Every structure is written in C-alpha cells, then in structure tokens.
Amino acid sequence: MQTSTLLGLGPGVAAAVVILAALAAAVHRWALDGGWLPPLTASLRAVVQLAVVALLVAQLGQNPWLALGFALLMFVIATVTSGRRVDRARWWWSAGPIAAGVLPATAVLLVTGVLPFAGLALIALIGQQVGGAMTTTSLAGRRVVAELAGRRGEVEAAVALGFEWPAARLLVARHTAREALVPALDQTRTVGTVTLPGAFVGMVLGGASPVDAAIVQLVVLVSLLAVGSLSAAATLWLCASGGWGLSAGGLAREV
Structure with a gap:
C-alpha cells in the first residue's frame, strides 16, 4: 500500500523491521563482538515507545504546556541515557551539557518568533x-x-609544570570534544546533496512549498549545530573541571 509517507505501510513493514533488526544484531554479534541483545532491545524499545508517542502526541499537541511537560520528560530520559554512557556513578551531570545546548537554542527560536508557542x-x-x-x-x-x-601522564606532567588540573586536562583533551560535532557538521554540509532530511520531506508531503520547507530545514540544522557546539563545550568543561567520567563508574562500555 503506497501512502503519502513515500513508503509502503502494508504487511511488509513488520517483515522489514524484523529482518533489519536481526541483521543489525548479527553484525553486532559476529563482526563487532558486541552481543545480540543491544540492537534487538533497542529495536523493541523503539516499537513500544513510538506506539505510545503516536497515541500521545495528538493530545499533547493541543496544549503547549502539556507539550513542555512532555519535552521535560524527553530531557530526563536523555539525561539518564547520556549520563550512563559517560559516568554511571554520576550520570545526572549530563543534565548540564544537555540543558546548556537546548535552552539557549530554544530561547532564540522563541524570542525571534520562529518557534511558535x-x-x-x-x-x-x-x-x-x-x-x-x-x-x-x-x-x-x-x-x-x-x-x-589514555594520556594521564601528560596531564600530570602539565600539573608538575605549574598548570592547574582543569587547565592541564583542557590542554590534553580540548580537541577531542570537537569530534562529537562531526555528524552534525557533515549533515549540514551535505544537506540536499547527499540526503533530504525528514523535516524537508515531511513539509513538502504536507503541502508546503519546497522553498518554505528548505527554510525550516535550514533553521533545524543550524539550531542543531548550535545545540551540539554548546553541549560539547559544556561536556568538555565538566570533564576538565570536575573530573566527570573519571570516577570508578566512568565510561560505561556497553553499546
């Protein structure tokens, strides 16, 4: 069944999802030596969560305050997810970098009138x-x-030369935080030439002109660049200043 989503949403959807999830699990297990479960559990969670969201969004979308409450729930889940990836013992520290990226970008869009309430x-x-x-x-x-x-010796050497611990950590690790921006930078640089992102396609399918869709997509991509830059900088600062991630529970390995 062909629909306005550009994809067939008939019985083949279930088969495609199962096959692709199994393929991801097999590669993760045999090629990456990571076990079967992470891709399978991630896929199952996506099915359940998207089903719930699909039922809720229609109601939440009618009330901006309920929508903000749902956004807060997103923030909490993102904090737990990201924090446990970096430092299980102090996972809540991730709330700082996430908020540092989201709040300024959202404020700019609201104040300029680009994002309606x-x-x-x-x-x-x-x-x-x-x-x-x-x-x-x-x-x-x-x-x-x-x-x-990996470069603890260099950090200690810098401290021995008179650097404070935060400055010594920054000296060693500043460049690595930038690597987290590579996906967002590549997506922005290649938009329209490698892929057409979801916001653009969705608006065109919804009846908007390609020009309007392109403008909205530009806003989304540039705002995500700002969000990523602020979050990366805040993460670097936390790791350098407070030693976030360097505790006994730091750097969770499972993926």
Whole structure:
C-alpha cells in the first residue's frame, strides 16, 4: 500500500523491521563482538515507545504546556541515557551539557518568533534538540574521558609544570570534544546533496512549498549545530573541571 509517507505501510513493514533488526544484531554479534541483545532491545524499545508517542502526541499537541511537560520528560530520559554512557556513578551531570545546548537554542527560536508557542511545534523542535544534545554529550564525554585516561601522564606532567588540573586536562583533551560535532557538521554540509532530511520531506508531503520547507530545514540544522557546539563545550568543561567520567563508574562500555 503506497501512502503519502513515500513508503509502503502494508504487511511488509513488520517483515522489514524484523529482518533489519536481526541483521543489525548479527553484525553486532559476529563482526563487532558486541552481543545480540543491544540492537534487538533497542529495536523493541523503539516499537513500544513510538506506539505510545503516536497515541500521545495528538493530545499533547493541543496544549503547549502539556507539550513542555512532555519535552521535560524527553530531557530526563536523555539525561539518564547520556549520563550512563559517560559516568554511571554520576550520570545526572549530563543534565548540564544537555540543558546548556537546548535552552539557549530554544530561547532564540522563541524570542525571534520562529518557534511558535504551540504544542506540536514545541514537541517537534525541542525533541530534535534534546536528541542532538544527548548524542553530542555522549560522544564528547566518552571521547574526552578516554583521552584523559589514555594520556594521564601528560596531564600530570602539565600539573608538575605549574598548570592547574582543569587547565592541564583542557590542554590534553580540548580537541577531542570537537569530534562529537562531526555528524552534525557533515549533515549540514551535505544537506540536499547527499540526503533530504525528514523535516524537508515531511513539509513538502504536507503541502508546503519546497522553498518554505528548505527554510525550516535550514533553521533545524543550524539550531542543531548550535545545540551540539554548546553541549560539547559544556561536556568538555565538566570533564576538565570536575573530573566527570573519571570516577570508578566512568565510561560505561556497553553499546
């Protein structure tokens, strides 16, 4: 059955999802030596969570305050998810980098009038930003922590030369936090030439002109760049200043 989603949503959907999840699990197990479960459990969670969200969004979208409450739930889940990737003992520290990315970007969009105070718009935009901040915090945190652990001798040498601990950690690990921005930078650089992102396609299918869709997609991509940059910087600062991720529970390995 062909629909306005550009994909066939008939019985083949279930078969495709099962086959692709099994393929991901097999590769994760045999090629990456990571076990079967992570891809399978992630896929199952996606099925359940998207089913719930599909039922809720129609109601939440009618009330901007309920939408903000749902966005707060997104933030909490993102904090737990990202924090446990970096430091299980102090996972709540990830709330700082995620908030540091999302709040300023959302404020700019609201103040300029680009983001209306409407339920569906708030859920859509804030949700993307929380997701982007979560990914950046996880990537930046893990890279910085691994770099500091691997080059601990250089950090201690810098301290012996008179640097404070935060400055010594920054000296060693500053460049690694930038690597977390590579996905967002590549997506922005190649938009329209490698792929057409979801916001653009969705708006065109919904009846918007390609020009309007392109403008909205530009706002989304640039806002995600700002979110990622702020989250990466805040993650670097936390790791350097407070030693986040360097505790006994730091740098969770499972993926």
